[in-house]
Amino acid sequence: MADHVIAEIPILRCRVLSLALSWKCDAHCLHCFLPRRIRQRDAYEPEVVHSVLAHLPDEVSLVSLTGGEPFLEPKRLLDVLSRIDAHGRIAAIVTNGLWSRDWQKARKLLGTAFRLGLRIFSLSLDEYHRPALSDQEAIRLLREAVQLGMEVSLKGTGRFARKKWARVSSHPDLSSVRVRPGWENLETIGTGRGLPADHQRGPSTMRDCGTVLLPLVLPDGRFMACCSTLMFQAKGTWLDVGTVREEPIDRLIDRYRRSFLLAGLFVFGPLGFLRRVGISRRPDQETKCGFCLGWLKDQEICRKVADRLGVDMALKKEIVARVMLFEHTRSVEPCCE
Ligand code: SF4
Numbered sequence: 001m002a003d004h005v006i007a008e009i010p011i012l013r014c015r016v017l018s019l020a021l022s023w024k025c026d027a028h029c030l031h032c033f034l035p036r037r038i039r040q041r042d043a044y045e046p047e048v049v050h051s052v053l054a055h056l057p058d059e060v061s062l063v064s065l066t067g068g069e070p071f072l073e074p075k076r077l078l079d080v081l082s083r084i085d086a087h088g089r090i091a092a093i094v095t096n097g098l099w100s101r102d103w104q105k106a107r108k109l110l111g112t113a114f115r116l117g118l119r120i121f122s123l124s125l126d127e128y129h130r131p132a133l134s135d136q137e138a139i140r141l142l143r144e145a146v147q148l149g150m151e152v153s154l155k156g157t158g159r160f161a162r163k164k165w166a167r168v169s170s171h172p173d174l175s176s177v178r179v180r181p182g183w184e185n186l187e188t189i190g191t192g193r194g195l196p197a198d199h200q201r202g203p204s205t206m207r208d209c210g211t212v213l214l215p216l217v218l219p220d221g222r223f224m225a226c227c228s229t230l231m232f233q234a235k236g237t238w239l240d241v242g243t244v245r246e247e248p249i250d251r252l253i254d255r256y257r258r259s260f261l262l263a264g265l266f267v268f269g270p271l272g273f274l275r276r277v278g279i280s281r282r283p284d285q286e287t288k289c290g291f292c293l294g295w296l297k298d299q300e301i302c303r304k305v306a307d308r309l310g311v312d313m314a315l316k317k318e319i320v321a322r323v324m325l326f327e328h329t330r331s332v333e334p335c336c337e
């Protein structure tokens, strides 16, 4: 693998760091990117979380907990929330909400989580969740989070989810709830390929990739530059920046922030980036992440991209300018799943 082409000063910003505590989950969704055997195992490694929180750069103001299902282990979750708070960061979470079916316990747990610093609550809800909360269960949970004072959003996958989101978010007590359709599209999710074609978007979506702005630490300490649903295939590629077992997170984040390659993937997307450096490769029927990983694993292509970046000052300037334009016009959503 060619080395990252590193800028003298950081290009990307990293205000949000996602942290997957464990892959364990109590759901069995149709579109889940986690293989079943991984989803059944609790791979939590406390030393990874402690190391990440102890070496967070000032730039990271928000830690977004994800998984798996973070609420499955309440004691652990509360411990991590109190540590995030002790390090002066805001905590966000993305959850399937199934734990709220035992409402008395759930209400108490949510209140404690809020007191320990949980401020951003994202409920993952769509037609592909198995099981999914009913409308009434989702409303009950979201109302409680709103009443506690959390910033609340609904997220999910696929256009069929819109009706469910509309039913839930139209409740009079939930006018402040944001709905974030399409942040993850079904096309980027491995097993989602078996779902009906009308849920998928075409290759035109390959011309940028905002997911590069959501780096993620895996339960084993690996720092990935994006929270792609194909992340298990990304090991050893440019997206695999390193591990907190070997380097502190601030150094890994610094490398991520200075990488022209990662910034190029963000502003041009996997297809646009190749075209921009003069390499022709057709996406055919590939999903965006499938196409992206396809060439990121190709040593020859990566070397050509890195070589071109090494000599093309205009290209570097364009990447920096596009990132700056983004910074002035858009914002990063905190949660990924
Ligand atoms: S998609 Fe999320 S809620 Fe569903 S099984 Fe996977 S990790 Fe669990």
Ligand code: SF4
Pocket: 209, 211, 212, 226, 227, 228, 229, 230, 239, 265, 270, 288, 289, 290, 292, 293
């Ligand atoms: S397109 Fe590439 S950079 Fe973007 S989320 Fe997928 S694998 Fe990551």
